[in-house]
Amino acid sequence: MTLALLHTSPVHVPVFDGLRDRHHPGLDLRHVVAEQLLVRARAEAPEAVAGAVRDVLAEAVADGAAAVLCTCSTLGGVAERHAAELGVPVLRVDRPMAAEAVRADRIVVVAAVESTLAPTLDLLRDEAGDRTPSITTLLVDGAWDRFLACDHDGYLDAVAATVDRVDPTDGGVIVLAQASMTDAADRTTTPLPVLSSPRLGLAAAAANAVRRHG
Incomplete structure (x- = not known):
């Protein structure tokens, strides 16, 4: 069972690994770090990267993720709107x-x-x-x-x-x-x-x- 996490900074990886180890042992986390998504969202708007977010999520699902968690608050709303088309739960961390x-x-x-x-x-x-x-x-x-x-x-x-x-x-x-x-x-x-x-x-x-x- 794999949960994919979409991050826009690598600093989140050890944080969520630590939480997994303490509270959800056995859960397989697959970290996807896409820093450029936040850079673009700040320069333009979150909606401007909606297609790119969808592509990243789709790749995670294709790799076997049973669910996806977006840890970026700026992009969380954009990410969770793709749940229906991707066929797996897509959640925003906040x-x-x-x-x-x-x-x-x-x-x-x-x-x-x-x-x-x-x-x-x-x-x-x-x-x-x-x-x-x-x-x-x-x-x-x-x-x-x-x-x-x-x-x-x-x-x-x-x-x-x-x-x-x-x-x-x-x-x-x-x-x-x-x-x-x-x-x-x-x-x-x-x-x-x-x-x-x-x-x-x-x-x-x-x-x-x-x-x-x-």
Whole structure:
């Protein structure tokens, strides 16, 4: 049973391997890293790479993937729309996190890349349904430049500092919009819940792969 993961950065590979080892032993993960997809999506728009995303997903399915998990929040919505034509579950990593976040009345979305904001907001509104939680966004200034420069600690520290500037007296939850931000939660001091996507997203994708394989 194979679960394919579409990444736009190689930093996600050890993160998801570690989660698999801890929570889903025996699950075969096949990592596909396509950094150029995010580069193009940021320069143009996520929809501009829809065909390229579909081709990458189709290749993973042809190679035997029972399900596919897109770990890029910018491209997640584009990816999951191809599920019907590909014939296997295609999931975005941040949907389970969004489903948990919309239980709160106030959500603060923290992102390092501006192209992530619109897809994340659309996802939260979709999961909220008839509910209308207050949603605000914070873009971490300079964080993505640090990420691209492989300054991982600087990147996480910048994210954590932005999280800690959120006024906790207003309540609610904080959403880390990108999977690469996950470890920043351990560096924060906020009393508010800080949600990230990898663990929840992998669990949902693993369950779909099991059902598909079974």
